[in-house]
Amino acid sequence: MTVRIYNTLTNRKEEFVPRNSGKVEMYVCGPTTYNLIHLGNARPLIVFDTVRRYFQYLGLEVKYIQNFTDIDDKIINRAAEEGMDALALAEKYIKEYYKDAGALGVRPADIHPKVSDHMPEIIEMIQKIIDNGYGYEKDGDVYFSVGIFTGYGKLSGRKLEDMQAGARIDVDERKKHPMDFALWKAAKPGEPWWESPWGMGRPGWHIECSAMANKYLGMGFDIHGGGFDLVFPHHENEIAQAEAFAGCGPFARYWMHNGFITVNEEKMSKSLGNFFTVREILDKYDPEVVRFYIVSTHYRSPLDFDDTKLEMNKKSLSRLHNALDNIAALKNSVSFGDSDIPLDAEITAFDEAVGKAEQDFSEAMDDDFNTALAVASLFDLAREANAFGKKLDTYAGRKLPLPVKEVLEKAQGSFIRLGQVLGLFEPDSVHSQNESDLSDKLMDLIIDIRQEARSRKDWAMADAIRDKLKETGIILEDTPQGVRWKLK
Incomplete structure (x- = not known):
């Protein structure tokens, strides 16, 4: 049977046909590294790791890219609060990410690109966007002209005129259109910066994924994934930037988005303060249980946490x-x-x-x-x-x-x-570790001791061993083939 994918770009399920036979190319938006990941962050990690695993199960070769956003307003603000360098703070939480993602069975991507390592590609893309007539510079900032890009809104289904009508009155007067977004931001005091044709500054959020996906996969790659909250503006803007840069499309051919994890039917997020870090949850539950909880629901459906x-x-x-x-x-x-x-x-x-x-x-x-x-x-x-x-x-x-x-x-x-x-x-x-050779030998010894007690008709001792094991989460079962043990 052919794999069918719900493509956000077309709002329907489509037969998946990879660009190159026998190979799958995937780019998935990774975390902004200013804190430990929470369960809402973990869902796309598990979802797209599972997608990759299934393609590999089918015998396909998968090239999997997942970025780290290590330059961002949130990172800069958190670094200021902690008195740290912004890039050092980001690197700290990248290391913590690997611990939590690894615990959840999320395999590392083939490439984990970081924004700070890709300034030449980002600057080159911005310059080409300007040269192609889709971007403009104002006082060291560079903006994307959404009104010129005729396909703007095709992923989210939003119409530019509706977005303009809903825009705030106190918009930035330097913009040609209220919905124009930043490709490059002029440096502010105390912020990290890089040299560019427009002066010292740093990239806007959206340009990073367009540049890195283009570098490692090129235009027209197979699958772009992320959480549903990224459809607009992030992924919409990624498409506009990449296709304005290349002068053609598509940027990606299939767009996949997972549903939210909610708490009391409200989206889990750091900004709302209703989040639980993966680290906190793993203090109480086996990581395999957490992963099972997430995969037991279809990836596009909402998942309420308790x-x-x-x-x-x-x-x-x-x-x-x-x-x-x-x-x-x-x-x-x-x-x-x-x-x-x-x-x-x-x-x-x-x-x-x-x-x-x-x-x-x-x-x-x-x-x-x-x-x-x-x-x-x-x-x-x-x-x-x-x-x-x-x-x-x-x-x-x-x-x-x-x-x-x-x-x-x-x-x-x-x-x-x-x-x-x-x-x-x-x-x-964790379950498999408990069934390691050492555990097996220890359990065999305990079972032998209990069996000796039973042979002596020391039922009190035999029952005490069984009950103590049960208290620690180990169940003994007396079967016709002998005594078996399992985790409760």
Whole structure:
């Protein structure tokens, strides 16, 4: 099935056809680095990391660019408050970004360009925009003439005359049009600055992404992504700048935007003060739970935050882990070989269930990356795996046909591959760390001690061990194949 993407530029789902066969080029707007990232910032990071993972799952080569805005009014103001150099402050929070993004399973981009490293490209683009008649200089500032660019508003659907009517009366009189925006800002005392043909100054916010995306991907690249709040003015202005610079379009061919995370149905943002940093949330929840919470909702849908929902997702994720753990336990604790146990029908049915889960997963992701339905396919697979395991339990102590092992291995591999597209079941996740070799050996020792207590009929000691483990979040299960343990 062909991947279909909801393109903000056309307001409809479209078949995705990459510019270069077998390759995908993506540019995603990254954070403004003046504080720790909050959950609203984290959503696009997880969304587009998942998009990239799915393309790679399909066998496509992905070139993924995500910038850091390290020059901005917010950074300058925060640096002044803390008595720091603005670039040093930005670098501090870039390092913190990597910690939080890495914890959430967000893989580093192929390139993480910073504004401060791309002044030559930015200045060159601004000069070409002026030369092409779309920009003008006034007192060291450079503005983009939106009235001259005939395609202005095509991404957001806004009309220039409506925007002009809604503009404030006290507009900057130096502008030719109230909606003209800054490409370059003349330096103010105490601000970082760079030399330019228009004097000392720094770039406006919007020009950075146009310049960096053009440098690393060129005009007409495949996918530009970001949060829905960036549609206007940021992405609208990016298009205008890039296409005025190049003299042609499109700048990007598919535009993807994720919905907001809200708190009490109000957008989560630093300016409103209703945000929770990723660091704060990870103090209470496993990073995999946070990621699961985000991918369990379609990326374009709003997502309202509260602890209750995270708790629910924690329990739901544990169900998937338990099913995966049960498959591994069965595969490793049962003997296989020549057997007269009649399981052909059950093996065939489970094998078909695995195949159906894979098909359902792919159909969901092909349809505008519907991770909510993709997660549902994992639960279907978990249910089928548990039912198959219960059937095998009835033959405890007997050798099972070799095809049972083969189908269990297939299910285990499918579970992990599909889950990892969503950023789940990673080898370095907290859950996986708890199942490291050392943990396994320690648990084997504890289970052996408990089994010795039971053999002596010291039920009080056996029950105490079980209860203490439960208090720490570890559940012991007595099964026909022996004792198993899992995380609560």
